[in-house]
Amino acid sequence: MYKKFDIFDILVGKAEDPDYGNKPVVIQGITGNFGSVHTRLMREYGTNIVAGVTPNKGGQSFEGIPVYDSVKDASKNFNVQISGIFVPAQFFLSAIKDAVNSGIKLLVAIPEHVPVRDAMESLEYAQSNNARIIGPNTPGVIVPSVNKIGIMPSQPFKKGNTAVFSRSGTLMYEVSFHLSRAGIGQKIALGIGGDPINGTNLIEAFDLISDRDEVDSVVVVGEIGGDAEESLVQYIEKTGFSKPVVAYVAGRSAPKEKRMGHAGAIVYGNYGSAESKISSFSRVNIPVAKRPAEIPSILLKLMK
Amino acid sequence: MKLLEYQGKELFTEYEIAIPKSYLAKNHSELSQVADKLRLPVVLKSQLTVGGRGKAGAILKCMKKEELEPKFTELLNKEVKGEYPSVILIEEAVDIYKELYLSLFLNRGKRTYSLISSAEGGMDIESVENKVIQDISITGLTQAIAESIGKNLGISGVTAESFSNIVIKLAKLVREKEAELAEINPVAILRDGTCLALDAKIIIDDNSIFRHPELTKYIQISELQEQAEKSGFSFVELDGNIAIIGNGAGLVMSTLDIVNDAGGKPGAFLDFGGRATTETIYKALEVISKLKKVKAILVNLFGGIVRTDLVAQAILDAYKDGMISVPIYARISGAESDKAKQMLSNSNAKLFDTVEEAISSLVQYIGLSK
Numbered sequence: 001m002y003k004k005f006d007i008f009d010i011l012v013g014k015a016e017d018p019d020y021g022n023k024p025v026v027i028q029g030i031t032g033n034f035g036s037v038h039t040r041l042m043r044e045y046g047t048n049i050v051a052g053v054t055p056n057k058g059g060q061s062f063e064g065i066p067v068y069d070s071v072k073d074a075s076k077n078f079n080v081q082i083s084g085i086f087v088p089a090q091f092f093l094s095a096i097k098d099a100v101n102s103g104i105k106l107l108v109a110i111p112e113h114v115p116v117r118d119a120m121e122s123l124e125y126a127q128s129n130n131a132r133i134i135g136p137n138t139p140g141v142i143v144p145s146v147n148k149i150g151i152m153p154s155q156p157f158k159k160g161n162t163a164v165f166s167r168s169g170t171l172m173y174e175v176s177f178h179l180s181r182a183g184i185g186q187k188i189a190l191g192i193g194g195d196p197i198n199g200t201n202l203i204e205a206f207d208l209i210s211d212r213d214e215v216d217s218v219v220v221v222g223e224i225g226g227d228a229e230e231s232l233v234q235y236i237e238k239t240g241f242s243k244p245v246v247a248y249v250a251g252r253s254a255p256k257e258k259r260m261g262h263a264g265a266i267v268y269g270n271y272g273s274a275e276s277k278i279s280s281f282s283r284v285n286i287p288v289a290k291r292p293a294e295i296p297s298i299l300l301k302l303m304k
Numbered sequence: 305m306k307l308l309e310y311q312g313k314e315l316f317t318e319y320e321i322a323i324p325k326s327y328l329a330k331n332h333s334e335l336s337q338v339a340d341k342l343r344l345p346v347v348l349k350s351q352l353t354v355g356g357r358g359k360a361g362a363i364l365k366c367m368k369k370e371e372l373e374p375k376f377t378e379l380l381n382k383e384v385k386g387e388y389p390s391v392i393l394i395e396e397a398v399d400i401y402k403e404l405y406l407s408l409f410l411n412r413g414k415r416t417y418s419l420i421s422s423a424e425g426g427m428d429i430e431s432v433e434n435k436v437i438q439d440i441s442i443t444g445l446t447q448a449i450a451e452s453i454g455k456n457l458g459i460s461g462v463t464a465e466s467f468s469n470i471v472i473k474l475a476k477l478v479r480e481k482e483a484e485l486a487e488i489n490p491v492a493i494l495r496d497g498t499c500l501a502l503d504a505k506i507i508i509d510d511n512s513i514f515r516h517p518e519l520t521k522y523i524q525i526s527e528l529q530e531q532a533e534k535s536g537f538s539f540v541e542l543d544g545n546i547a548i549i550g551n552g553a554g555l556v557m558s559t560l561d562i563v564n565d566a567g568g569k570p571g572a573f574l575d576f577g578g579r580a581t582t583e584t585i586y587k588a589l590e591v592i593s594k595l596k597k598v599k600a601i602l603v604n605l606f607g608g609i610v611r612t613d614l615v616a617q618a619i620l621d622a623y624k625d626g627m628i629s630v631p632i633y634a635r636i637s638g639a640e641s642d643k644a645k646q647m648l649s650n651s652n653a654k655l656f657d658t659v660e661e662a663i664s665s666l667v668q669y670i671g672l673s674k
Contacts, residue, residue, distance in 0.1 A: 253563075
């Protein structure tokens with residue numbers, strides 16, 4: 001298990017820090033197709049990207065950002081704790097090890113199609129070095145109006161006090177869009193990832209904000225597959241988590257034993273079924289929206 | 305990737321897990337080639353990926369040679385949950401003293417592997433009683449741990465030795481072939497006390513296939529599926545007549561649910577993933593155009609980065625090229641949506657501001673067109 005992890009401290013810092021909201025970030029895979037596009041967009045949003053990494057391209061630069069062969073090399077010049085990982089899946093494990101070995105504490109793992117075995121090994125490696133992985137197969141994490149590490153568009157997100165945790169990328173945007181339009185801004189929106197193994201699961205995501213007073217509510221976007229939602233409900237019961245929570249579960253009408261786009265979205269028997277998740281939430285009186293568009297009104301009613 | 309039983313058993317043979325003597329036959333000429341070698345009685349097992357074969361009558365026992373041909377024909381023509389077999393496994397029946405249950409699976413919540421064992425095997429795991437679930441390390445499964453698992457099941461002597469051997473070999477298989485699940489249900493204890501795998505259910509991590517060229521021969525996908533995957537899409541064919549296209553697995557699943565709630569019947573799930581360009585939309589429509597049962601297409605695209613006028617252009621191109629003729633109901637959020645609406649105004653496609661509006665209009669159309 002992870003030790004207590006202060007994600008806001010790492011991501012944006014404390015108000016008295018000279019680099020508050022401006023924490024340095026390294027992008028692994030910066031010269032790739034995806035990496036380069038999103039490096040530009042993250043920068044536009046205000047993320048302080050100080051270095052990039054692409055093996056064998058050390059010494060080059062990308063739009064003024066120096067590129068190194070490894071995070072190890074980059075860390076000789078910059079004191080970075082955050083990495084955005086955009087490498088192809090087959091290089092994922094080595095990218096994680098390079099980052100963790102170089103003192104990175106928060107690894108936002110974008111790649112899809114990472115083998116389970118590599119994800120598990122990455123996770124063990126990170127945990128034993130007190131580093132935190134978000135993902136893989138995540139859209140990333142955004143602190144609206146401050147910075148974002150990931151591939152999410154910025155328009156749907158507005159600054160505020162709700163936390164959005166989602167197993168699906170596009171639904172995280174969709175739900176945040178509906179929230180923002182209803183005047184409910186977000187303190188943080190974080191993608192758990194669509195894979196079977198998540199570096200930060202729903203429980204750990206809740207743990208990130210459970211004692212933050214400025215977070216006044218949580219929207220959890222689940223989907224079929226696995227038992228993350230059921231475990232979350234047990235955690236909520238056990239810890240007496242008291243902030244208002246609204247849930248949504250995608251895939252009520254999905255057939256069994258078919259992988260619905262995400263590697264992790266598959267139902268076997270009752271294991272992973274939407275009914276199981278919805279009845280878990282209902283058991284602890286957490287309202288489950290039928291459609292993403294319903295979420296804001298349900299949340300507003302709870303907050304009254 | 306879920307392996308067929310015989311494929312799983314090929315892996316068992318590779319890992320020296322005992323299985324009954326068996327033959328494969330795809331058609332009658334192959335059956336007649338093996339018929340003389342068989343020692344009756346035999347069990348004919350339809351090779352399907354769906355579960356519940358026993359209950360569905362897709363496993364038949366043959367006591368006499370005359371039964372072979374008609375039962376083989378029966379199985380080849382038998383559909384189970386929409387699936388027909390392409391091959392039948394013919395296994396020599398064994399003399400079973402007792403049946404056990406054994407499986408190893410990726411426990412997602414705990415982020416480790418778990419082992420389930422039970423002294424009562426043979427039925428669906430959800431109805432298996434007295435099962436023991438324990439976390440194990442598939443890299444560090446020792447002889448002592450394997451033996452203790454057998455002990456808990458109340459077996460001893462030759463049987464205990466044979467069973468713990470299977471546990472260790474199964475863990476090795478899971479580790480080396482990167483399986484998410486390996487289930488033997490049942491493990492049969494024979495009259496001589498040794499153990500044998502009577503069934504095999506193995507699911508390989510799709511994302512690890514690039515490391516396992518030896519497993520690619522087991523990949524079984526439809527032509528359409530293959531075409532979709534080559535373009536980087538996730539595609540699942542469903543029973544209904546409405547094709548649903550979007551960017552992101554969660555969003556498309558969510559759309560499926562809303563369509564279903566509104567009384568529509570989804571016929572295809574297509575997630576074209578990360579970036580939506582004119583080309584990806586066009587290719588997605590191309591895949592859908594091959595599904596003759598589709599009466600209407602719903603596009604739900606959450607943009608931000610995507611330009612909706614480019615999506616509109618792809619739709620216009622698909623109509624112009626005669627690739628599709630059915631109406632498209634689209635909800636596309638993103639830049640330039642007024643321009644996109646204007647572009648589509650004289651086509652068979654309609655743009656809506658919300659997915660709910662698009663769906664209610666679509667379902668009404670499907671209702672009228674019946």
